[in-house]
Amino acid sequence: KNEVEQSPQNLTAQEGEFITINCSYSVGISALHWLQQHPGGGIVSLFMLSSGKKKHGRLIATINIQEKHSSLHITASHPRDSAVYICAISGAGSYQLTFGKGTKLSVIP
């Protein structure tokens, strides 16, 4: 069974800081998703990765398949980035996503 561990669980940052959230998993995967859950509960997909690196605006996601590790970076953080960031993985040949517990980010003005 694949386990997903995220760190840190909680993160408070000053506006403008560079933020890194980490995700580790225990067995091979076919894809890794980074999701954002708003305070109201809605979930938005940020990235889907199977290798390398992706960038969208101030967000960057990387994955190292050999080390079974992914990171989500936020540059020039802003209070509107405050949310829970969730890492989720799908195994080879599976539609099932296994979710991490999430990292709660608070960005203070």
Place this chain on the structure above:
Amino acid sequence: EPEVTQTPSHQVTQMGQEVILRCVPISNHLYFYWYRQILGQKVEFLVSFYNNEISEKSEIFDDQFSVERPDGSNFTLKIRSTKLEDSAMYFCASSEDGANTGELFFGEGSRLTVL
């Protein structure tokens, strides 16, 4: 921008009652999913649906749960006889490709409260 819509946003029901949660996935998507999130816990996979049949389900998705795509646009989750522990936020999602290759689009969720 296309979106996944869910109804109702909040439903309160008595234990033992049947509940149907409805979802309208993005129109050209082929894969559909239900997830749940008990308050304060992580999101859990319930079921995936493709080509008018269940493609995968979790241990949580027991005989009291069923899914259906009755009319080509709606995708429903039925809970036959609700229990207190079914209280959770239920998320529908859809994707053009499977979750191992395609981006997922989530609805805003349906909060179910079982009394």
